[in-house]
Amino acid sequence: MQLNIKEIFTAFMILFAVIDIIGNIPIVIDLRKKAGRIESGKAAVIAGIIMVLFLFLGKTILSFLGVGVNSFAVAGAFILFFIALEMILGITLYKQDESTTMTASVFPLAFPLIAGPGSLTTLLSLRSEYRIENIIIAVILNVIIIFIVLKTSSKIERMIGQNGINIIRKVFGVILLAIAVKLFAHNIKALFELA
Template identity: 30%
Template sequence: MFDLIRDFPNVFIPIFVAIDVFALLPVFLSLTQGMSSGGLRSVIRQSVFTAFVISISFVTLGEIIFRVIGITVDDFKIAGGILLLIIAVLDIVQTDKHEKRKKATSTIGIVPIGVPLIVGPALLTTLLVLLEHYGPVLPLLALVINLIIVWFLFTRASLVVDIIGKNGILAISKLMDILLASIAVMMIRMGVENLIRQFY
């Protein structure tokens, strides 16, 4: 029990950073502009449910594929870390990283809000690495709690954006990108260190 409590921040924070919910709020407001309260609630439920199902499905299939083709945890830490680092660097230098994904449809809760805005490459990569390192309980618990936070902030998106402001949202988003880059470097370092130990 103590180990779960001790390790939980190490699992929760990378998932929170990978989702970067504050960067999603302005896009979410733009996509749902003019919707009734009932329609808005439906989109939020749809997006969070989609994010959960896609995450669980990808993690399950990912583990099976890795076992079949012989990819080790350390291989994925290095490759996943490099991918996360590229994503983080690109997001840092872009000021409109989500703007091109806007598309008003009746299924916006699924695409683009559920995927790829909530569940993108950064979250999926992070989940797989955490699952291999900590087992299934902590990462899945942290994912559920993070999706509850997403749901809560989406229901109050307009208020949050008004309080923080667009510049504040941008600043928080850039901070999340820097943290994501740091996590990526840590993953690469851990993978390389473990591979070196196998040979020496």
């Protein structure tokens, strides 16, 4: 096992930027309102497990299913697109079932918001550059930060206020829409090049 602080820090910063948990606070607040509450620990741990499992099994699972990384990312872009539309237009496309707290903690929070196509495809590209143990530590550090942000999101909500949340929600909705479009365009282009 060769731990490298530089690799850990770089992988951590790349994942932190892609996951963008700070930018997702308006979505977290919105999900908490819909579901009543969110199990922060469960959401963070499930997201971490998904990321670590995907780090080891991602390419194998996708190739076994006959799905390329690019196809996976395009599907994820659609999910992000619809979440962004909900934020911008103030509509509800995703309907909660009866077990709303558990559902909201896992979908769409743990997956695809935290452990989404962006972070999962990033993990696959990081694996080709860095040692696996350094990436795992970077994932764990991100999970800790995700947990802290999820746990304190209601305090952040009180500080910002309802109007502030509405403004931030629309702004981040547009940003999320832009990320979805970029993810879609980049991967659909790659799909056509492969065809």
